[in-house]
Amino acid sequence: MIAIKPLALTILGIGLLTSSSYAETKWDMPTPYGDGVHHTKNVRSFAEDVSKATSGELNIVVHSGASLIKHPEIHRAVRTGQVPIGEMFMGLLGNDNPVFKADNIPFLASDFDSAKSLWKASRPAIERALDGEGLKLLYAVPWPPQGFYTKKPIASAADLKGLKMRAYSPTTSRLAVLLEATPTTVQTPEIPQAFSTGIINAMVTSPSTGVSSQAWDYVSDYTDTQAWIPKNMVIVNARAFKRLNDAQQKAVMDAAAAAEVRGWEMAMAETEAKTAMLAEKGMNVADPSAQLKSDLQAIGKTMGDEWASEAGDVAKEILSAYQ
Numbered sequence: 179m180i181a182i183k184p185l186a187l188t189i190l191g192i193g194l195l196t197s198s199s200y201a202e203t204k205w206d207m208p209t210p211y212g213d214g215v216h217h218t219k220n221v222r223s224f225a226e227d228v229s230k231a232t233s234g235e236l237n238i239v240v241h242s243g244a245s246l247i248k249h250p251e252i253h254r255a256v257r258t259g260q261v262p263i264g265e266m267f268m269g270l271l272g273n274d275n276p277v278f279k280a281d282n283i284p285f286l287a288s289d290f291d292s293a294k295s296l297w298k299a300s301r302p303a304i305e306r307a308l309d310g311e312g313l314k315l316l317y318a319v320p321w322p323p324q325g326f327y328t329k330k331p332i333a334s335a336a337d338l339k340g341l342k343m344r345a346y347s348p349t350t351s352r353l354a355v356l357l358e359a360t361p362t363t364v365q366t367p368e369i370p371q372a373f374s375t376g377i378i379n380a381m382v383t384s385p386s387t388g389v390s391s392q393a394w395d396y397v398s399d400y401t402d403t404q405a406w407i408p409k410n411m412v413i414v415n416a417r418a419f420k421r422l423n424d425a426q427q428k429a430v431m432d433a434a435a436a437a438e439v440r441g442w443e444m445a446m447a448e449t450e451a452k453t454a455m456l457a458e459k460g461m462n463v464a465d466p467s468a469q470l471k472s473d474l475q476a477i478g479k480t481m482g483d484e485w486a487s488e489a490g491d492v493a494k495e496i497l498s499a500y501q
Contacts, residue, residue, distance in 0.1 A: 202234065202235055202236075202237060203235065203236050203237065203422070203426075204237045204239060205236065205237070205238045205239065205261075205262045205263050205418070206239050206241060206246060206261050206262070206263075207221070207225065207238050207239060207240050207241065207261065207262075207263045207264055207265070208241050208244070208245075208246040208247040208252050208255065208261055208264045208265070209221055209240060209241065209242050209243075209244075209264070209265040210243075210244050210248075210249035210252065210265065210266065210267070210365070210366065211242065211243065211244075211366060211390070212242060212243045212367075212390055213242050213243070214390055215386055215387075215390055216319075216386065216441070216444040216445060216447075216448045217265065217319060217321075217410050217441070218240070218242045218243075219444070220319060220437055220440060220441040220444055221240055221242075221265055221412065221437075222240050223437065223440065224238070224317075224412070224433050224434065224436075224437040225238035225239075225240050227429075227432075227433035227436060227437070228429055228430055228433045231429035231432065231433060232425070232426050232429045235426060236422065236426050236429065236430070238263065243367065244365070244367060246261070247260075247261065247264070248365070249266065249267070249270070249365050249366070250270065250365075252264040252265070252266045253266055253270070253271060253413075256313060256413055256414070256415050257311050257312060257313055257415070259415050259417065259418065261415075262414060262415045262418035262419075263316075263412065263413070263414045263415070263418070264412070264413060265410055265411070265412045265413075266410065266411065266413070267346065267347065267408065267409075267410055268281060268304075268318065268408065268409050268410065268411045269281065269282040269346075269347035269348070269349055269350075269408050270346075270347055272347055272348035272349055273348045275307050276485060276488040276489040276492075276493070277300070277303045277304060277307050277489060277492050277496075278304070278307070279347075279348065279349050279485055279489075280296065280300045280303075280304075280485070280489075280493075280496055281293070281296060281297070281300070281320075281406065281407065281408050281409050282347060282349035282350070282406055282408050283349070283406060283478060283481050283482045283485055284353065284405045284406050284474055284475070284477060284478030284481060284482075285405060285406065285474065285475050285478040286406065286478065286482055287406065287407060287500075288323060288404045288405060288406060288407065289323070289404070289407075290320070290407065290442070290445070290446055292407075293320055293407040293409075294442070295500055296496075296500050297318060297320075297409065298499070299496050299497075299499035299500035300496045300499075300500070301315075301318075303492050303495060303496055304318075304411075308413060309416070312415065312416045312417065313413045313414070313415065313416060314413065314414045314415075314416045314419050315411060315412075315413055316411075316412040316413065316414055316430065316431070316434035316437075317411070317412050317434040317435070317437050317438035317441070318409045318410065318411040318412075318438065319409060319410055319437070319438060319441030319442060319444070319445060320407045320408065320409045320410075320441075320442060320445045321384040321386060321387075321407065321408050321409065321410070321445065322384040322385050322386055322407070322445060322448055322449035322452065322453070323384070323402075323403075323404035323405065323406065323407050323449065324382050324383060324384055324403065324404070324405045324406055324407070324408070325382065325383075325384075325385070325388075325400055325401055325402045325403050325404065325405070326338070326380065326381075326382050326399075326400070326401040326403060327380060327381045327382070327383065327388060327393050327397045327399070327400055328341070328379075328380045328397055328398075328399045328401070329379060329380070329396075329397050329398055329399070330398065330399060331399050331401075331462065331464065332399070332401055332470060333467045333469060333470060334467065334469040334470050334473055335357055335470065335473035335474065335477070336473075337470075338357045338358075338359050338380065339357065339358040339359065340358065340359065340360075341359045341360070341379055341380040342359070342360045342362055342376075342377065342378045342379050342380065343357070343359040343360065343361055343362065343378060343380045343381060343382065344361075344362060344363075344364045344369065344372065344378045344380070344381035344382075344383070345361035345362060345363050345364070346363070346364070346365070346366070346383070347408075349481070350382060351363070352481060352484075353382065353477065353481065356477045356480060356481070357477065359380065362377055362378050364377065364378055364381075366387055366390070366391065369381070369387070369391040369393075370391055370392065370395065370396065373395075373396035373397070374396060380397075382403075382405065384449075384452075385400070385448070385449060385452035385453045385455075385456060386448055386452050388400060388452065388456055389452045389455050389456065392459075393456065393461065394456065394459040394460055394461050397461070398461060398462055399461065399462045399464065400453075400456050400461050400462070400463045400464070401464055401465075401466055401470070402453065402463060402464065402465055402466070403466045403470070403471070403474060405474060405478070412434065412437070414430070
């Protein structure tokens with residue numbers, strides 16, 4: 179018996195090491211955008227913060243550029259537990275629940291201070307909607323304000339009539355219809371091919387997406403309308419979150435709070451840098467004419483009224499808190 183004790187202790191030690199390794203949790207996290215986009219950079223910093231705060235017990239593995247799950251499928255994948263966490267464009271859920279359209283209404287909030295106020299007003303309703311699906315909101319970060327990419331200058335809404343316009347959400351589809359353009363759903367990685375094959379010949383999106391898709395290769399003009407400031411959100415499966423211990427849950431929420439603050443600052447810096455880069459690459463970057471601004475504001479009012487009617491009491495709650 180005495181001779182066996184060292185061996186027994188060795189086996190016990192191996193068992194303890196094995197148990198320790200089993201305590202580590204890996205979360206695969208799909209994101210829709212490439213590594214150069216500020217959202218993805220922020221997500222990677224978030225994952226690093228979580229790993230550091232949990233001493234590696236919770237490891238979030240980021241799969242960028244829709245490499246693991248395509249963008250339209252991320253919401254369902256997190257909701258069903260296929261993956262525990264993911265990042266997605268908030269407005270993509272607008273057909274499921276109009277509350278997710280709040281930040282896509284043209285000229286409702288077209289500068290970052292207004293966008294922050296709108297987010298503060300709409301966040302409780304967003305959290306309730308996600309909670310009803312077994313999801314938990316971690317944080318949300320904006321894109322730069324949205325502008326129009328075209329093959330020639332635009333002076334009014336009439337100049338957009340008849341164009342084949344990229345749509346990336348229910349709201350942008352509706353905007354195209356009101357502009358008498360043809361909405362065509364094209365995900366971010368597919369933009370260059372869609373332009374080169376004639377599937378689209380115009381789009382409304384951020385300077386970030388314009389740079390990441392090298393818009394100067396297929397359009398000449400960027401009209402900086404700053405029409406609205408949409409957001410991405412990071413969501414987690416509520417059951418997966420509850421399986422974490424208290425310390426791990428706190429680490430995730432603390433990292434999420436830091437990511438939101440950092441992400442908004444990144445978005446503001448991104449707006450200036452990427453708009454300048456469009457000009458550096460030879461694009462004609464212009465402010466909207468008074469007529470175009472007036473036309474878009476009228477369409478924005480129509481869309482705002484439609485949204486308020488569709489969202490009902492939730493819209494009243496958000497607009498009352500915002501205004």
